[in-house]
Amino acid sequence: MTKSILTVTIFLFCTSLSNADFLRVDGGIGAWGTKPTGKIAYIGNNEFDVVDQAGLESSTSLYAWINFKHPMPFVPNFRFEYVDPEFDGEVTRLEWRGNTYASVNNTLSLTQYDVTLFYNLLDETLWTTLDLGLNVKIIDGNYELSESTGFTPAVDESFSLTMPLAYIRTRLDVPGIDVGIEGIAKGMAYSGNTVIDAQIKIDYTMNFIPVIKPGLELGYRYQKMKLDTGSIGLDANIDTEFSGVYGGVVFRF
Numbered sequence: 001m002t003k004s005i006l007t008v009t010i011f012l013f014c015t016s017l018s019n020a021d022f023l024r025v026d027g028g029i030g031a032w033g034t035k036p037t038g039k040i041a042y043i044g045n046n047e048f049d050v051v052d053q054a055g056l057e058s059s060t061s062l063y064a065w066i067n068f069k070h071p072m073p074f075v076p077n078f079r080f081e082y083v084d085p086e087f088d089g090e091v092t093r094l095e096w097r098g099n100t101y102a103s104v105n106n107t108l109s110l111t112q113y114d115v116t117l118f119y120n121l122l123d124e125t126l127w128t129t130l131d132l133g134l135n136v137k138i139i140d141g142n143y144e145l146s147e148s149t150g151f152t153p154a155v156d157e158s159f160s161l162t163m164p165l166a167y168i169r170t171r172l173d174v175p176g177i178d179v180g181i182e183g184i185a186k187g188m189a190y191s192g193n194t195v196i197d198a199q200i201k202i203d204y205t206m207n208f209i210p211v212i213k214p215g216l217e218l219g220y221r222y223q224k225m226k227l228d229t230g231s232i233g234l235d236a237n238i239d240t241e242f243s244g245v246y247g248g249v250v251f252r253f
Helices: 002-019
Strands: 024-042 059-069 077-083 086-096 099-125 128-147 155-174 179-190 193-205 213-227 236-252
Touching: 024 086, 024 213, 059 086, 099 155, 155 193, 193 236
Parallel strands: none
Antiparallel strands: 024 059, 024 236, 059 077, 077 099, 086 099, 099 128, 128 155, 155 179, 179 193, 193 213, 213 236
């Protein structure tokens, strides 16, 4: 799955590159402190709360993003994002697939790849930027459950989902102080599935440094994933939310 994602990403990037000269590239990498909430229900079983019953705890996730903009009016710009939320928990008892497990260690991971093609409607017009486009979010998920007395996982369920999302990004560059305020929202709901991924941040860019300009960003990110059995290839419904503060380094040139 990862090889396919990288192949699509490289293809889209090279296609855009062959059609236009990029004038601006920016990106970032950092950590997202993520708190999980919500419920998971295996078909035919009672649902369980990911915190109260599965014991999943807050975690710190790696994220990275890169954004390409060019001057060609009819060729979409390109953005790629990666984030790898993973949550661990320990509980004394948990039911899954009709079985009851004791002294449980369990893990939920939701690695995500976002590929976005977008158009730049406003480009620092009165210090304001507005982008609209289409995002494809690829989620590689896994739920693993082990009993403390077991040598191998009692449950090891994987699933994958590719979902198109509407994309909007707006940014205000505060004049004179090299500070920007930015918001991004991606979302779509259909066939019993809802995915929302939204974030807001403030950043500072060291514009006095030539060519590659470093900076810092600090923000808050929220995700909602409501996924049904038919779309994820797993006999379970997932209705979860993840949120928390993130921060990292950025670069622009």
